[in-house]
Amino acid sequence: MTSVHDWTPNNPVKENRSGLIGKPVDRYEGPLKVTGTAPYAYEVQPPSPPAYGVMVGAAIATGRISGVDIAEAQATPGVLVVWTHLNAPFQAPKGTKAHPRSSAGSRPALENDRVLFFGQPVALVVGETLEAATAGAHRVKLTYAEDAPDVDFPGSLDRAISPVGEEDMEVGDFPRGFAASPVQIDATWSTPIQNHCQMEPCASTVWFEGEKCVAHTSIQMVKPAQHGLAETLGIPRDDVHLLTRYIGGGFGGKGQTYDDLILAALAARALGRPVKVAYTRQQMMHGTIHRPATVMQVQLGAEKDGRLNAFSMMTWTHCHREGNFTEHASNFGRALYAAPNRLTGHRLVKLDLPGAGPMRAPGEASGTLALECAMDELAEKLGIDPVELRTLNEPPTDPENGRPFSMRQLVRCLREGAQQFGWDRRLPTPGLVRDGRWLVGMGMAAAIRGNFLLPAKCSFSVDADGVITVRQGMTDIGTGTYTVLAQIAAETMGVPLGQVKVEIGDSELPPAPGSGGQFGAATAGSAALAAGQNLRTAIAELATGDEASPLFGGRPADVTFQDGVVAIANRSETLASLIRRAAPEGLTVEGEIKPAQDAREWSQQTYGGHYCEVGVDPVTGEVRVRRMLGVFAAGRILNAKTARSQLTGGMIWGIGSALTEGNPVDVRYGSLLNQDLAQYLAPVQADIGDLEAIMLDEVDDKANPMGIKGVGELGNSGAGAAVANAIYNACGVRVRDYPITPDKLLAGMIARGM
Amino acid sequence: MRPFTYERAVDALGAVRSAAATPGARFIAGGTNLLDLMKLEIEQPQHLIDVGRLDLAGIAPMPDGGLRIGASTSNSTVAADPQVLARYPVLSQAIVAGGSPQLRNKATVGGNLLQRTRCAYFYDTTKPCNKRAPGSGCSALEGLNRNAAIFGASTACIATHTSDMAVALAALGAQVETLAASGESRTTPVIDLYRLPGDTPQIETSLAAGDLITAVVLPPPPAGGQIYRKARDRASYAGGLASVAVAGGQVALGMVALKPWRAHATEAALAAGASPTEAIARELEGASPLGRNDFKLPLVARLSAAAIQEANGRGA
Known part of the structure; x- marks a missing residue:
């Protein structure tokens, strides 16, 4: 133990x-x-010339494929194979585990005539070239018996239920504590579906060497991919050699395999030659998982001195009809601020939308966009500085379970950030600062994210x-x-x-x-x-036991290792x-x-503070981030450059969440808007002003033998809220429906007589 | 993508003759829009005639004090040209507001004018679209149409034209010079190059099949200040929500119609002494928003008034 x-x-x-x-x-x-x-997965050079597979996505959200006509596709010059559910090779039924210790079950592609979401791969065309396969894919003619898609998330909140096996977390008596609080905030925020938009789409190159399937794919976790492919193909796990040497972004979206891997393997086996299959950019938007939309109600009850009496955060979200993923946007709030009366929970509705799943800082990324803005609203109502409000509500131990924190430097992050950023120059009253035509404002937010060891x-x-x-x-x-x-x-x-x-x-x-x-x-x-x-x-044992070594006869424990030299004192x-x-x-x-048996006796988190200065164009409602600073405490830092890149990258995700990103649902079709990178607006260079991340000195001995913690998700947590709070400080408008686009901000400014 | 044949044109006349003689031919220069559309099979040319290397590039003064810009001049070259910067700053500003540096380096003046709409439903080939599949219907009409037109739309199509450059050219009163297969050269005002959707949104310009744009000709700049302002969701590489080009008393609006919208009512009001705010309000009396794009009215009003004021140093 x-x-x-x-x-x-x-x-x-x-x-x-x-x-x-x-x-x-x-x-x-x-x-x-x-x-x-x-060589990313698709660029890996196979031992012999590959064939190229192109998938066809379903044109409906739910129903059945009623007609299949592949004649023209098959007749396309250079096309080798055309598969639909009617003629795809046998695969183990979904979820099957022939080997009980497999870490993933079978994930068959083209399994049957059912369409479960828009864009679901429903056909594969393999050709001598990518061009031939692409041309063939456009010639596959499918007809559908379409059912009315059930995809209207905002219209389905009343039938959302608690996720299976979950209960709301209650401490004290929230309704009473809230009702008795002299200062209250009760507001609701919403966030849209977001897509990972990895630079490298999901892609695979697969070939067989005898019985052995050699599969290069783009995946975050090796073993589940290897096991899942073996189960699907019905072959021993050791007969799958899965490789993923270079990966162009994952962000949670490549935590599972998709049909590119399965279909490439099936085609490679059927054709007896290497096969490459990749999702197109458009196919990535529907065909892989997304961060689901949320509606989040935050209720804060405080004393006039700023101490929280009552804290509640309820999140409504959605997942696929056959899935059970929950965006746990309320969870992080359980460890963030002290309050004796607490209520947090989640409600889930299942829809005919593509699969919901984890995306960078799942939970925190959405949740902080609500809670950290609610705190800003509370600070304003109380007339207390937002940094001070958070400091006032700093819990001595984990506020839900009473466990000690392994290490908690949230307040130091906030204070250090305030000083470095020049927070004291912020005017609490919105709309007072101008720079040329721009209204300028500052905002801040706290960051938190759990820490784990596997x-x-x-x-x-x-x-x-x-x-x-x-x-x-x-x-x-x-x-x-x-x-x-x-x-x-x-x-x-x-x-x-x-x-x-x-x-x-x-x-x-x-x-x-x-x-x-x-x-x-x-x-x-x-x-x-x-x-x-x-x-x-x-x-050390080798050296001290080797008569020819100058270290011979010494104690192994005394051997030192430095500059490529082994030594005991001057030998x-x-x-x-x-x-x-x-x-x-x-x-x-x-x-x-x-993992240590007793690791969970401590509340283990990483922390940070975001500070942001934006400009708002009072004419158009356009927002530009002028500068942003994050100060983070995440254990010992292994590499100041790669850690900083992850943190600033996370902050940029927060800017995107606040201002531009989202896939609105067209409820008539059950499909998403913004299907390419010209329309799905992740921030570009020009959207990012001065951006800096500072890491505090820290060693967390409860985390692992190195005392390090993760930074990959932390930078995203809270970043968007700092942007939203800065927008309010600039122009006095709070938009609670993300992203904060010019049309929404303009409406708010007009309502304020601006 | 469908298989297609390709030729590199040797001269302009050869290009237009080949286009007239070959069914399903399209010109290609920078290809920044056409290739994307071909991959999705929204465009399905059988034959591509590459006019990108013809001797159509270059910027030269005209005897009347105007400027002639060859059709295959890159967008970046035009935007950085000293004559353009000095005398037609609105054009330079508009070009730099469009696309990304990489796209502007590749895209040509002729291609920019003929870029197709960015309506999301035009790009999603599983959806009805009269522009892509005539007669199939307009899925944007009842759809997520936040960026739809407020002027000149029809029930067949509510898309917008998304060129920034064309808005500045419209304000400047530029002419488009074209070459027909007959060898005949013709000039057309930029605003007449485009057609409103009506019942035939698939027919987008007044060009005849095979006509090649060879140049854009700018008249001498009108008296008064010039400015281009564009509102957009992100700071670069984003189509506009609305834009305005002002050149003295000449005003054109962008992303509000399937063509750059010359604001004649505004111009007349300004000439009659109206304030910029009053003048743009006159134009917007003719607007027909659809609900989700209602915000374009105040946006255009505010953006235009501010731009006119800034260009001409007038009070709002």
């Missing part, structure tokens, strides 16, 4: 003798990516050149996994960074859970540290010379991390 106390002893990462931990090291795979030579393994090898190779079935979705693993290895083994190789994204490497929920670096890195410590022990030799002589085949050891 592991305890967090087992992590207390010193280790090479904590000692950080070479100073590599925390250093803003350039990306390990950066040169490959910026020269276009990193089980993982990792192997470390040293070869006769003294090169350390890290191997792990981990993924790098653009976050910096390669780089931080290299840093941990170099620091642990006392070798220069250039003497480390990292191999990840492969189902045949020691398993790790992959990237998601900002648990990646902590989980993969802790397993790497363990492997490194085991390799140090093995090398030393290079790591390379030791291995070349004493273990010319090299050494390989594994290490492992498991």
